[in-house]
Each structure stands twice: as C-alpha cells, then as structure tokens.
Amino acid sequence: MKTLLITGANRGIGLEFCKQYAADGWRVLACCRDPGKADELNRLAARHPDLIKLHALDITNHAQIEQLAKTLSGESIDLLLNNAGIYPAADKHGFGHTDYAEWMAAFNINTMAPLKMVETFVEQIARSKLKLIVTITSQMGSMDDNSSGGSYLYRSSKAAANMVVKSLSVDLKAQGITSVAFNPGWVKTDMGGPNAMIEVEQSVADMRKVIAGLTLADSGKFIGNDGVVIPW
Numbered sequence: 001m002k003t004l005l006i007t008g009a010n011r012g013i014g015l016e017f018c019k020q021y022a023a024d025g026w027r028v029l030a031c032c033r034d035p036g037k038a039d040e041l042n043r044l045a046a047r048h049p050d051l052i053k054l055h056a057l058d059i060t061n062h063a064q065i066e067q068l069a070k071t072l073s074g075e076s077i078d079l080l081l082n083n084a085g086i087y088p089a090a091d092k093h094g095f096g097h098t099d100y101a102e103w104m105a106a107f108n109i110n111t112m113a114p115l116k117m118v119e120t121f122v123e124q125i126a127r128s129k130l131k132l133i134v135t136i137t138s139q140m141g142s143m144d145d146n147s148s149g150g151s152y153l154y155r156s157s158k159a160a161a162n163m164v165v166k167s168l169s170v171d172l173k174a175q176g177i178t179s180v181a182f183n184p185g186w187v188k189t190d191m192g193g194p195n196a197m198i199e200v201e202q203s204v205a206d207m208r209k210v211i212a213g214l215t216l217a218d219s220g221k222f223i224g225n226d227g228v229v230i231p232w
C-alpha cells in the first residue's frame with residue numbers, strides 16, 4: 001500500500017488529491033491547519049477510516065512540523081505533496097504598494113515551508129518505494145511566462161520555490177528521491193476563483209496521471225498538469 005503526505009488538505013486542490021488517492025486505495029496523511037474545522041475532509045475520512053488520517057499542521061510552524069515527523073517516524077512516505085500555498089491579497093495593489101510583511105509571509109508559506117517539510121521528512125521518503133516529492137508551484141513563478149508583470153509577492157515566492165525543487169533534485173538524487181515542481185493549471189478553487197479554466201477534479205486527475213509516470217530521470221523538472229515541461 002502506498003502512502004501520501006499532503007499539506008493544505010482541507011480544501012481546493014489538496015482536498016481533491018485526498019479524495020482521488022484514497023479512492024485509489026492509498027493511505028493519506030492529510031495535514032491542515034485546523035482539523036476540527038475541516039468539515040469536508042472529516043466527512044471524506046469517515047468514508048475511508050482505514051486510509052485517511054488528519055493531522056494538524058500550520059506549515060509556517062517548524063516546531064509543529066518536527067513534532068509531526070516524530071509522530072510519523074515509523075511511516076514510509078511514497079509521495080510528499082507540498083500543496084499548501086497562498087496568493088497574497090496585497091499583490092492586487094501592484095507596483096508602488098508592496099506590503100513587505102505580507103511578502104515575508106508568502107515566502108514563509110510558499111518557499112520555505114516546502115523545503116522544511118522535505119528536510120524534516122526525508123528519512124521517511126527515502127525508505128519508501130516511490131520516493132517522490134511534488135511541490136505545487138505555479139506558472140506565475142516562471143520567468144519565461146512573465147509578460148504581464150505585477151504579482152511581485154506571489155511570483156517571486158513561487159519562482160524561489162522552483163529553485164528549491166531544483167536543488168532538492170540534485171541533493172537527493174543519490175538517495176533515489178525524485179523532486180519535481182508542478183503547475184496545476186488555472187483551477188476553480190478559492191484561490192483560482194470561479195472564472196478559472198479547469199475544474200479541480202480534472203486538474204488533480206491530470207497531475208496524478210503525470211505523477212504516476214515519474215521516474216528519477218524527471219527529477220528537477222517543472223511540469224504542467226498536461227505533463228508538458230514548462231520553461232523556468
């Protein structure tokens with residue numbers, strides 16, 4: 001049986017990953033800030049009591065990440081999915097109105113937390129069968145794709161996350177661990193909004209298909225939900 005550890009599991013893309021992997025018979029270690037308020041995730045876990053376990057985790061709280069790793073020390077984690085992220089509201093105000101405190105918060109969540117998760121869970125990942133780390137970044141973190149400017153906080157935090165993914169692919173290669181960055185597409189979630197291009201079910205199904213075919217040779221790639229490599 002394969003095991004997924006995922007952050008931001010209570011809504012949006014994270015919740016859908018939990019649904020689809022559990023339906024496929026995976027064990028799901030579903031992390032979210034407040035399990036007591038994660039109604040939909042709790043209902044899902046009640047339908048799969050042997051597969052889905054909820055864990056409280058604010059990914060900016062490094063002590064909590066370390067405590068969770070101790071709790072889960074006996075696990076083999078086939079797939080770590082760094083999914084949780086924010087689009088800082090301050091980004092809407094544009095050039096000349098940068099909120100530097102919020103930028104720091106975006107870096108904490110979008111950039112530093114994925115690395116902290118890997119540093120803390122690397123042993124459990126290394127002892128698993130699949131040894132996969134997938135970090136959901138964004139096409140908005142692509143230098144090549146940036147023709148519209150703006151979104152300084154989100155773009156820079158996701159571009160930096162892409163670099164984290166790349167360095168991990170080099171540093172963890174000897175352990176047989178694959179590290180990739182994914183753009184999920186523009187997805188109808190709270191973040192993506194109602195005008196987004198893809199339903200969350202489709203985006204996650206697409207990404208799962210690509211994830212299922214990943215090998216160590218793919219490590220260090222930035223991939224779209226359609227499986228096509230995205231220029232950095």
Ligand code: NDP
Nearest residue numbers: 008012013033058059083084085138186187189190191192
């Ligand atoms: P949502 O806004 O719907 O969900 C974000 C999730 O991240 C929530 O579960 C939220 O938890 C969690 N989260 C935020 N901050 C923290 C934190 N400090 N600790 C733990 N969890 C946290 O976003 P999506 O599902 O759309 O996005 C998922 C990922 O996909 C993100 O990384 C996003 O940047 C990326 N992405 C999304 C796109 C889209 O079109 N939707 C496009 C490109 C990339 P809580 O409920 O507690 O706030």
